[in-house]
Amino acid sequence: MMSLWKKIVYPSIAISDDKLSRHLAGKWVVVTGATSGIGEALTLRLIHAKANLYLIARNEQKLIDLCHQAKENGCEACYDVIDLRQREQLDTLCGALRERFPAVSYLFCNAGKSINRTINDSIDRMHDFDRTMDLNYRSMVALSLALMPALRKAKGRIVYTSSVSSRYPFIPGWSAYHASKCAANAWCRTARREYKQLGVKVQIAYMPLVHTPMSDVNERYKNMPAYSADEAACILLRLAMSGKFCYKPWWAI
Numbered sequence: 001m002m003s004l005w006k007k008i009v010y011p012s013i014a015i016s017d018d019k020l021s022r023h024l025a026g027k028w029v030v031v032t033g034a035t036s037g038i039g040e041a042l043t044l045r046l047i048h049a050k051a052n053l054y055l056i057a058r059n060e061q062k063l064i065d066l067c068h069q070a071k072e073n074g075c076e077a078c079y080d081v082i083d084l085r086q087r088e089q090l091d092t093l094c095g096a097l098r099e100r101f102p103a104v105s106y107l108f109c110n111a112g113k114s115i116n117r118t119i120n121d122s123i124d125r126m127h128d129f130d131r132t133m134d135l136n137y138r139s140m141v142a143l144s145l146a147l148m149p150a151l152r153k154a155k156g157r158i159v160y161t162s163s164v165s166s167r168y169p170f171i172p173g174w175s176a177y178h179a180s181k182c183a184a185n186a187w188c189r190t191a192r193r194e195y196k197q198l199g200v201k202v203q204i205a206y207m208p209l210v211h212t213p214m215s216d217v218n219e220r221y222k223n224m225p226a227y228s229a230d231e232a233a234c235i236l237l238r239l240a241m242s243g244k245f246c247y248k249p250w251w252a253i
């Protein structure tokens with residue numbers, strides 16, 4: 001019964017290695033949140049496709065390992081360790097990035113954090129709202145602005161990992177997460193129209209449930225059918241290679 005439910009609600013997503021290599025080999029791709037879950041699975045697919053990688057996250061050992069793996073496979077690879085919630089650090093990084101890459105074909109803005117806490121339980125926790133906003137929204141905008149010249153040069157794409165839950169009536173307990181995801185959605189929808197003239201495409205993946213360290217913290221979600229991190233990576237890659245503005249599951253109205 002569970003596997004039938006999985007097949008219907010989360011139909012399998014595949015992508016051919018040949019197609020990925022054709023689109024990505026030798027191109028510069030930026031991935032935020034590359035060290036875990038969806039971002040890590042995406043990075044492994046990109047390594048296999050021989051893309052050149054610039055990776056961003058906090059876990060340095062994981063970044064070193066991924067870059068090592070990429071170089072062993074013939075890709076160029078580099079990384080920066082940064083807490084994307086720290087505005088000063090991010091501003092410094094963005095200043096340096098303006099000059100660093102001549103051309104970037106894909107910017108996957110994927111780093112994110114969810115918080116499950118009711119507003120009433122957040123009375124002394126304004127930082128929950130600041131942190132989700134800084135990570136899920138502000139860092140995406142800052143990196144998009146900093147990399148815009150390089151994205152224009154490559155006629156590149158910005159791909160944002162949003163959540164399908166941001167398209168539905170909001171469930172109590174997720175106000176900080178939903179507000180930050182909706183802010184990012186709104187920015188992407190506007191940027192999509194403005195950047196069209198510049199040759200840069202902006203895309204949103206309204207991701208359903210995916211089994212990752214983030215979602216599996218929640219016991220209820222851990223046992224529900226969901227996509228794997230690799231399937232979610234395939235969703236991002238298929239979107240990035242398509243002419244569509246967004247991905248959403250077939251059942252999302």
Ligand SMILES: NC(=O)c1ccc[n+]([C@@H]2O[C@H](COP(=O)([O-])OP(=O)(O)OC[C@H]3O[C@@H](n4cnc5c(N)ncnc54)[C@H](OP(=O)(O)O)[C@@H]3O)[C@@H](O)[C@H]2O)c1
Nearest residue numbers: 033035036037038057058059083084111112209210212214
């Ligand atoms: N899993 C789901 O069901 C689901 C559903 C819809 C949308 N999404 C979205 O998918 C994206 C990826 O989530 P995931 O499920 O793959 O989660 P995950 O396994 O927890 O991965 C999150 C990634 O973001 C990075 N990150 C977290 N805080 C950071 C910070 N302050 N500064 C820099 N990097 C930071 C983490 O790296 P470090 O810890 O090394 O910094 C990690 O690489 C998120 O935007 C999430 O909202 C997930």
